[in-house]
Amino acid sequence: MSITSLVNTSFDWHDHANALLKSLTTRYSDQYGLGTMSGSIYDTAWVSLVSKTVDGSTQWVFPHSFQHIYNAQSADGSWQGDGSIPDAIINTMACLLSLKSHESSWNGGVNDIAPRAAKAASYLVDALQGWDILSTERIAFEMIVPSLMEQLEKYGLTFDFPQKEILLKLSKKKLAMVNFEIVYKHHTTVLHSLEAFAGKIDFDRLTHHLRNGSLMASPSSTAAYLMYASKWDESAERYLNHVIDQCQSYGYGAVCNVWPTTVFEFSWSICNLFESGFDASRLDKECLDRIANILYDSLAAEKGIIGFAANVGPDSDDTAKALTALQFLQKPFSMDPLIKAFELPTHFQCFQFERNPSLSANCNILIALLRASNPAGYENQILKAATFITSEWWTTEGTVEDKWHLSRWYPAMLTSQGLVHLLYLHGQGLFPQISDDLLKVKIPTTLFTIIVRILQSQRPDGSWGEGGSREETAYAVLALANLSSLPYSELIREQIATSVSLARSYLTTSNAVDNLHIAPADYIWVGKIGYGVEHVCNSYIVSALNIAVPLYEPSTVSVGAPPIPVSKVESFTKFYGRLQMYKGFPKWRLVAWIVEGYLYLPELARVRLDVFDRDGMKKDPYFEYLPFSWTGPNGMEETYTSPQTIFDMIVISMVNFQVDEFFDLVVQKHGPGAIQSLKHAIGVICDDLEKGIVPKALPKAGTNGHSNGHSNGHSNGTNGTESEQKDSSYQDIHSRLSHFVNFVFTYPRIEYASPNDHGQLRREMRIYLLAHTQQCEDNVRLQAQEHFDPYLTPPSSYLKWVRGTASDHLSSQYAFAFIACLLGHSQNKAKGGVREDYFPTAEIKYIAQDCSGHLSVICRIFNDWGSMRRDREEKNLNATFFPEFEGRAKNKSDEQLKSELRAISDYERKTLQLSFDELLRVCQKTVGPAQGKRLHEVVRLFYNASEMYTEIYEFRDLSTWQA
Template sequence: MYERYLLLLHILTHKSGKIENGTPKYLKTGDDLVSAAKSLLDRAFKSHHSYYGLCSTSCQVYDTAWVAMIRKTTENVKHWLFPECFHYLLKTQAADGSWGALPTTQTAGILDTASAVLALLSHVRKPLQILDVSPDEIGPRIEHGVASLKRQLAVWKDVEETNHIGVELIVPALLSTLEKELGESSFEFPCKGILEKMYEEKLGNFDLKKVYGKPSSLLHSLEAFLGQIDFDRLSHHLYRGSMMASPSSTAAYLIGATKWDDEAEDYLRHIVRNGAGHGDGGISGTFPTTHFECSWILATLLQGGFTMKQIDSNGLRGLATILADALRDENGVIGFAPRTADVDDTAKALLALSLINQPVSPDIMIKVFEGKDHFTTFGSERDPSLTSNLHVLLCLLKQPNVSQYHPQILKTTLFTCRWWWGSDHCVKDKWNLSHLYPTMLLVEAFTEVLHLIDAGELSSLFDKSLKCKIGLSIFQAVLRIILTQDNDGSWRAYREQTCYAILALVQARHVCFFTHMVDRLQSCIDRGVSWLKSCRFHSQDLTWTSKTAYEVGFVAEAYKLAALQSASLEVPAATIGHSVTSAVPSSDLEKYMRLVRKTALFSPLDEWGLRASVIESSFFVPLLQAQRVEIYPRDNIKIDEDKYLSIIPFTWVGCNNRSRTFASNRWLYDMMYLSLLGYQTDEYMEAVAGPVFSDVSLLRLAIDKVIDNTRVNLAGTNGTVHNGNGHQHESPNIRQVEDTLTRFANSVLNHKDVLNSSSSDQDTLRREFRAFMHAHTTQIEDNSRFSKQASGDVFSSPEQSYFQWVNSTGGSHVACAYSFAFSNCLMSANLPQGKEAFPSATQKYLISSVMRHATNMCRMYNDFGSIARDNVERNVNSMHFPEFALCKGISQTIDDRKKRLSQIAMYEQGCLDRALEALERQSRDDAGDSAGSKDVRKIKIVKLFCEVTDLYDQLYVIKDLSSSMK
């Protein structure tokens, strides 16, 4: 598919022997870059048409197909209005029958293929004046196109995640029309039910009769309503010949209306002649994009290291005037084109004008688009946009009176942090297919936020937790860009996306968090720049989304110039962020890093990579410390200081970065907190709960009562009287222990995501949690009998064999199994949206096998590292079991026992590896052709969990991590 994509790009970029405008390869000096930037500004301004505006967006098959279907009657003779569009479709069909297939989105290929097949069907039924193409040629093309469409629908996985405008309305309408034209039964495909539900929900938000009144977003996708509305009643919505700047919607208007509209025809003719197709029949998917291009070009160049003095020109002033006039004429809010107001283009225009010292008040933008907890892109929308809110934030941070907009700055910062916190793998947005675009904006915005915090202007606006999350977000954004750079210096060989990455990394050079890795940072920038300069010709990067996907030529050129210019500037002193002290690792963490470097997992890692994970994990430590005594009191309890708190975040962060899993911070933090509770529970049960309940059977009953009574408490309390830190001052008693255990059980079993997970996953968690708590009571009994033995290091009264014990009480005593079940609940809630994480009986069995073997390993290696402490404290350890005492009648030393335990643990490792392989294979087989990113993600997260367990196992071998009982 990728090779076909490159061939398609070659076709699209080399029309009639011409190469589209782009930054010349020969640019070498700063003067060359300045000249090229001024040239871009001047060419963009001169391309602006006084009536139709400006547009350098690439051609899109989807809109071309709709324009190709327009018929007109002149002197009682019907003819195809734009035969060149039909010929364009013939030229761009791929060998497999498809149109527009992209590696970044399945939806675009489906839309392009379906619309192109419909256009060919229209032409083969009524060739009219097009006589040079035989029906015998078109027929096989249609057959191949339909076959390709069916194949694409069969494996369509991104329907729910799609960014494309109106897809839930357009695809059902297209398929329905194709069924009628082909005389076939309905198209059947795995996600059809999901699409139909999306269609019903979308249509439920609209009253189609209202389309005749005030303008609405439906006008952008009128092709979805052919045969459903009266197109003759829509003529008043035309603006300079277009329906909301959409060629396909305008084409649908001409097809559906009974009265011909010359203005709409003239608009389309202008696009055919002057759009990116340059007369060859290709149609831009959006036209015009005047305000989008003016604001993006100006802001990108000026944020990218060019100064006003360097690039001041007629072009710059002309584009600025267009924006200023538009804001004035449209009452303070504009869109990508006239009469399409949105917060995105408004904020970017305001930013651009601020950067050229012509600030315009954002007050109207705030009045129109500010919502309760974020800014909406339009008046109403299905879901919010991260990039829209980042554009608002960047705009507000550049206002001359920043303090006036503190509430909005706080709101957009909080929204961005929440979005980043909850994003699994790559951050996504609805207007750009690349995760690098919102990532770049986040780095730009949060660098400025940190700068203003350092200067004291925003310091009082954010609490410690939010400052931590701001620092964490920017650090992760930059580190993940570095970690995902390809060997050739690019990011997936995409030109514009490589520019996004370079611009983000250049910003990071200002931030003190990256001082330790400045050489690596600069190396990534240099290699990215080298790749950009080596591009043989202008290759398209279809990263912007509308109904399908497109590139904006002038904007792409601006990004390339900005990337080259910013990278060429002198490296500044990295001082930004110095007030965020959480970026400095604790001394405890530094000590543990010496141990981590000795582990098999991390010994191969470069020093900068390990150091980066250390710094990233340090942002989590204050967040974890804030919840340290939320469940368990620690004052006046005879246990050592909980130094493990400093290393817990690293175990998850380090493995997350090492494996490139990039699980969400939401999942990472929940697992960190659960790890903390695992240690604390072990300590509490041994130091407090056990002694309070002289009869351990009563403790077991109390645990069952607590677990059975767990439920969501809408009042937010658990029926206890709390002081400032949530604990009572009285000496520990049975009621206090029950209250404490209730808090713990509620924090696990009534966690928000657990309650949103499948009932099956919740049941598994409840079983494993009960086993975990019961195992502590059994361990207390075992320890009591062991401590009463007269002497010896062999447990003389076990009630089970070692195999039985480690597969039940011994394994359940460590927190691994219930933590694994908890993780599966989080996955169930967030990946399949509340459905079972592992739906088939086979998957359930295999994930249980994975859980069991990981748990057994955890117990074994824990015991391997803690034998000295357990001997002193008289805690039953694996190596205390009689099986380890003798071999062939010979008494075994500690080293002998460790060797045997290590052999058993290695066997468990092999079982775990085979179970993981079987689970991955089964998950793939069960999903079949419809296997999607969520199926891949769940296996990645399971593997990450196992890797973290493996790291703990390796650390236990080197050093016992638990706090000692005093």
Template sequence: MDLNILAKQLINELVERCHSRYGFSSMTCTVYDTAWVSMVSKPVEDTRVWLFPASFESILRTQIPNGGWNEGTIETDSILDTAAALYALCKHRRDYKEDDLEGRISSAAHFLTKRLNKMDLSGILPSLLKIREQKLARIDFDKIYRGAKSSILHSLEAFIGEVDFDRLSHHKVVGSMMASPSSTAAYLMNCSTWDDESEEYLRYVVETKSGTRTGDVPSAFPSTLFETSWVLSTLLESGFTEDDLGPSQLQKVKKYFMESFTSGSGLIGFAPLLEADADDTAKGITMMSLLGVPISVSPLIERYSDGEKFRTYSNEITASISTNSNVLTAMCMAPLENRHRPAIEMVVKFLCETWWKNSHNIRDKWVRPDPADISLHKYLGLYDKDYIARRGGKLQPRRFSGVSATLHDAVIVLFQSLSFLLVAQREDGSWQGKRESTALAVITINIVASLPIVRPLLGQVKTAIDNGCMFLSRNLESKPERIWIEKVTYGSQYISDAFTLAALRYSDQDFVTNLETSVTGTLDAILKPLKFFRQLPMFSCTPEWSTVASLIEGSLFESLLRKACFEVFPDNLSGNESHFSFIPFTWTSGNNLHSRPLTPGIMLEMMIISALAYQMDEFIESKVAKLSIESVKSLRKSVMQLFDEVISKTPDVLVKNAGPLPSDSLELHQVCGVFKAFISYIWYAPYNRIATQNSRAQLRIAVEDFLIAHLTQTEDNYYLARQSRSEQLNRKFLQPPKSSLLDWVRTTSGDHTAGPFAFTAFISMLGNGTDCLNSPLAKYVAQDVSRHLAALCRLYNDFGSVTRDMAEGNLNSVNFPEFGAELEIAKKDLLRIGEYERRCLNQSLAELRPLVDEAVFASLQVFCTSADMYGEMYVIKDLTPAIK
């Protein structure tokens, strides 16, 4: 298989099929547009004649037995296709002589009703109508009538009854309304004077599309600039040269695009003379840059930037990820000017924040695969190449400042994307069992693999690429997937072929780690705990590379974690804290074990909560424990007051109202400052600001219980220290005990772990301003899960820290009278109780599963796994440093 020959053939076909007037389109045909075209009738003498009977025959031919069209595809596709086809059936009912047409109509209506009911329109319809009203309010029809271009010209069928079709004829481009067969059909159906040019356009599309002559039409024709720019930029990026692709044909492409850019004053649309858009302009600029013809990005920035992101069209309401990704790539490849720096940083921030909130669940409005990986990689390359210079062996900023934050975020996005792709590959080497998805995955992996932090994974990366390319080689003739989004989804044969050839071309190349960017520590230090973590039972069945990936991913969060903790404990961080490395791993690995339901944003917030709780534990043991017992008691009674002060933002009044101050009042005042900083950080976190009133109330209770539990245990430690050691059992016992072991584990000691507090915050994050536990039973069982998990963690923690606790005088489970036996026997009993709590936890989770949304339950599994990991770690090794 000669890839150069196949690529040259693709370019030849693309160029030669470009009609001098109509251009070309290799986009797949759609039922939706075919149905609209089938409804066009022309007045001939005293009657009306259906112009495109083949299109109506196609509608009849493709109806499935249950009455609908395209069942099994995306739900919205099936609904829109069926609605348009049903409308066409009703339009033809008087003239069509088939006996069963009424039956077809009834069956289609039944199918559509079932699909709409399934979508629960009671919740969706109001929001859709609201969006429609917003869009209509933004449209100035008079301005359009006077000549202003608008993207609504592509969807005029949606504005029947709203727009005067007789005042739109001047917007035609070679007979079409913004290259849309359905929109052009609606125009012909609703204008009072017949338009021969529009009829000729539709006839050309119907009769020549793909040479099938079946009456089917695509959702856009032509799409010349769109498909050409994607095909060529994809091939050139992957290593094909102009000589490989055919210099003479590429000269025609350059001339064609230069004429389009010139006529559009530096902007283009998806076909010549159509309204320009940011997406096609960006892709065209990228292609021309790769062909050695620089095009300025200034018109693109000036027209489509709104200060936070780029809009595809000027009147766009919702932003497109793919458009912003393509704009970033274009800006990184076009001639670099200092004034473009704010726009570059703006787009990187937008893309990273979108990933941060949505991760791999991102849904774009134009295309289902997310090209952000490629554009962010371009940004890193630009940073290395043009923004930095080596000075004394270190990388120093040059020309631009303030890049580090976005650079760091971009690396996280890229690495997480790579990790997800490696996990998602199927045994047959494919992604989703499809050629195009596999090609895109191979391309992305090849590109991201140049990051220095990927080096430990290159063995797995190469295996994934080799297996993916073998799948592609076996499926070269597959039809294009409908990964692109228009009114309905569609595919492009040319772009699909280009993706496949590019993926295979990448696989012929060696990995080149051409980026110098480093945003983390040395890989040796990052991977040092690998052997320890591989001992944990939960990783016994996972491949080693997956654990390596989780360690690297976790390391990328470490600096963000330290920054957050420094805000609360500025005087209590030495820079050598080990928990800043293992806490991120517990979340990244837990998330990876459960197919990554958590977004990076939620993971970071939970890492911060875990780290703050860890820091608070150390702070209390090292600082608060040195206060007098009277000060500790005073502090415990004042926790609620401290919370009130934080919420009301009143000045500190604790010391004034506390009565006579103990001798260590200054230290107490400082401790209160730390407590208030801790409370403030949690209370004013973004997730809690938008949480429901009940969620906020529950979080306050949980945080208060956490702090009070720590102070209560400090008091207990004080009294334990004054107990006599049992000579026979070689340890102290709390006499008299304040409660049974069970009550202590389920209350004070459980709260002490921070598990219930963290769980409450986690539920609030998952709700994102709503209540994700939407029934009293779900709330009750979820809290039961939280309590069993906290108990399990406490028991395992106590097992691992018995020796340290005895040395430091900390109350441990084995200090309760229930463990009246030798220490080793007591520890074994402790594990048995822990396993009992595990069985209770599993039963509670089983009860909870049918009560909550599937995504919520998957997220809760991550929480449980991350918490349980600490227990498994403490069984092997006590992770808490000794207090000196």
């Protein structure tokens, strides 16, 4: 592999890597394993609740654990954990239960526990009001919190909060999925959270599941077993005492969320060091050999599949990492058991019986198979994992997350490592079966999307993460090192180098390598609470400081995407930089969004003539503007709309331009009489839609002898009578409109939209098409006048016209209904095919549609602004021809007319901003902070995509004039 580097890595980090290896091996115990996970207040609270009867007297078994939580209570009454609301709630509930349990017995009943408990309860009352249940990712929280609430009710403590019913419904659904007979017989993940099933499960039937004294390496689950089993278990008590001993650095009596984590710490650390280019010959061979033997023997003992530690039950994530580590350590183990145990038809599962797949697990499996001795032998599995991973990125609305991790940069890093290595090996001639769709569209777009998101999210101090996280910063650097190897990252490679340099400065100045104590900002792994792991964190940091950037020589990485036209990117960057909405953004961001847009163009070109053949039209000047009209706004406000939705809206935008061309061409070709044919066709088609009848599409080229589906008149080859020709013309119009409507209403990614959202799309489609005919009629009447200004027979006042026919004619309202169907489809499909409205209430629908209405008016105003000269030449109705403007009567200049249009648009913008503010308020009040913000962001994206055209029209007219 040829490696070059844009970023200086002259400092030698091998000593730090060897110190890490030494720590891993010296802290490992043959009997108990290894664990350096951060302390867990939640688990410590459960351990503090364990009591047993000695000589007829009940005694607390781990009093130091209670003393630890007693000392750790914050001034506001809470126990914070990673600083998030979910952790604070879960921790505080568990500690409050412990306080109430100790109140009468601690220190002989003479204590201040009652006021402490009251303060904790008061904190919970406030914190629960703002808890967004649906955005919470913690293991079994939907079972743990209701169980804690039930137990607190015994002490007279009840809690009501806005999303309580949502939580209880989730709990009921989850509980219904648990088959306790399976739990009694098999080693399932339920064993990790037994404290959530107090009163529901028979703990006496779980004894055989103990492994080295623990239940699935969980201190809280093991504590619950000791509390609720009828027979005391000495091995479980010894296990908890050992964990307390190992966690003394967090305070005596503290425990962690999981212990041990031997396989996890060994595997992740080794993979990180080797993937970042450390020289094996300069690493401690004794340590490497010991780790290799431990991992190999562990896999062999469990028949080739393993969990985060020995005997806790296998998962594909830890198995894949262990297999990859052994490949690096030149002690390979067969990949076959991994595939046999976890492969499914479309992806790999992490656990048996899991509810939803893990993106990171599939990434780690892809990475493992690519590192196999013979990766070509696993081509089918490699392409399956790669397809699943890219599909997740291609279709996910908002940030792409993983259920095992709180940081969005973790799946971004793993995706980058896996897919870039796949492209590298493809460049060496491997994996010939890879599809064009994956190679030329999905992978390039996915990877460049990740680049843009990472670069845009860096904090001013060089870090990533909400509070500045060392580990998250390392993820970003490792991802960028891989991604900068892509040929199409060339135009922003300098910015990547700057970003990496700033990140490394942050990592070194924050003493990230030498200060190994895990801080709350690094509690980014998902357990019952957020946690960090010392060795894993350290391995990521030292790897980020060592890796070459770019990791691969770009010429060795196979990319199916066509070359990016550098001169055009530079030209567009200058032009878009003139638009008001993009002023203040650094140049590299504009370049990145433009490059991202170009990655969509090949697929867009493929479907360019699927709806309208564009016969008789000049080259479409709008074509290369289309992608950026969505990638720019999406990047500008960091909306993170899925690439699939972005592409779909680019397609609809293109087709809507073509609809304008079609109506203009029909009237030009067939004369004003064609307008009635258009109206009739629209009526028939839309009436059928309301009856559930979708019009037929035109046959594809070659299927009936007609290249574009148009009728050729009569089979006898004669020209036919005038009446027959008229009928043929009508049939052509009807067929082409039917084809367009069929395209929209059979679009595969609106299938799961709700009946209401489909209905709104049908209504807006009729309004949109009829608005075109009205515009055509107005144009015909205008053309009959001696002078175009003023329009002598306006259908209404300018205000009513611009808010009605004029704005409906621009497709914004119908396109807004379409995007609601797209997003509703995506949301409903993820929920198993339910048919819920995307905007959930009448009030939200009303405000969202009002926002769309205002932006439609603004867009029409600037459309008229940009086409003023063309409209005069063609005598098309323009806003400035309305009597209100008195253009010719008062001999106003174009600048005067444009000034009046701008003043009206400013008024509409002020009204629109009020609507946006109200939309955010109502959405967050109705569906919660996170989901409400998302609904607001989607409407903002639609606005910004439209706003970009209003600003373009100030400089250029993108309409196509007929050939």
